[in-house]
Amino acid sequence: MTAFMTRAPGLLAPSILSADFARLGDEIKAVEAAGVEWLHVDVMDGNFVPNLTIGPLVVEAIRPLTRLVVDCHLMVSHPEFWIEPFAKAGADCITIHAEATSHLSRHLAQIRELGCKAGVSINPGTSISVIEEVLDQVDLVLVMSVNPGFGGQAFMPSALKKIERLAQMRGSRKYLIEVDGGVKADNIAAVRKAGADVFVAGSAIFAAKDRAAAVKQLRSAMES
Ligand code: DX5
Numbered sequence: 535m536t537a538f539m540t541r542a543p544g545l546l547a548p549s550i551l552s553a554d555f556a557r558l559g560d561e562i563k564a565v566e567a568a569g570v571e572w573l574h575v576d577v578m579d580g581n582f583v584p585n586l587t588i589g590p591l592v593v594e595a596i597r598p599l600t601r602l603v604v605d606c607h608l609m610v611s612h613p614e615f616w617i618e619p620f621a622k623a624g625a626d627c628i629t630i631h632a633e634a635t636s637h638l639s640r641h642l643a644q645i646r647e648l649g650c651k652a653g654v655s656i657n658p659g660t661s662i663s664v665i666e667e668v669l670d671q672v673d674l675v676l677v678m679s680v681n682p683g684f685g686g687q688a689f690m691p692s693a694l695k696k697i698e699r700l701a702q703m704r705g706s707r708k709y710l711i712e713v714d715g716g717v718k719a720d721n722i723a724a725v726r727k728a729g730a731d732v733f734v735a736g737s738a739i740f741a742a743k744d745r746a747a748a749v750k751q752l753r754s755a756m757e758s
């Protein structure tokens with residue numbers, strides 16, 4: 535879990551949404567060998583977002599394969615139904631959407647009570663003011679830079695201002711800022727400069743033939 539604890543900017547989180555699900559274990563090993571720190575698991579219920587992906591069973595299956603931080607992004611309408619199952623399945627971090635519940639503070643507390651890092655996410659159309667009251671309760675703020683539901687979308691530059699604001703608002707708090715959606719080699723340096731610590735990358739890595747080369751390209755672009 536050290537990868538979670540460091541505030542050093544530049545943690546890469548490949549999203550398995552864009553991986554080859556017929557070879558998921560190999561895909562995870564490939565990106566782990568390429569030196570990423572996190573594994574981003576996009577959970578969608580077909581209700582909160584117009585797509586349906588995976589459940590706790592898949593996290594249970596991949597947990598023993600990897601030492602990466604398993605970062606579960608719950609794009610689901612009833613996060614309260616899913617926090618415990620994903621915690622039991624082996625998630626290191628569980629992120630829920632502010633838009634998905636009227637009991638955000640209670641659910642974030644539950645994530646920590648279960649021993650996981652707690653994350654809160656906001657969609658492009660949601661203002662930071664919606665999560666201001668819970669910033670003391672989270673280890674991670676996930677800024678969506680696309681409207682969630684699908685990989686391979688274009689990065690929305692409006693996310694940069696949000697990242698800068700969250701970095702300013704952080705003060706002595708320790709939350710990490712993660713960005714999800716459309717992160718590529720040609721924009722990752724700007725995203726990092728704005729203040730992001732963790733970078734979700736789905737198609738930037740898994741649409742590339744050579745995963746290791748794609749990871750390397752992102753890493754050097756981020757440090758450029
Ligand atoms: C919500 C998902 C996507 C995805 C990122 O839609 O969270 O943002 O993982 O995919 P890319 O990096 O291809 O935009």
Ligand code: ZN
Pocket residue numbers: 549574575576607714734
């Ligand atoms: Zn995601």
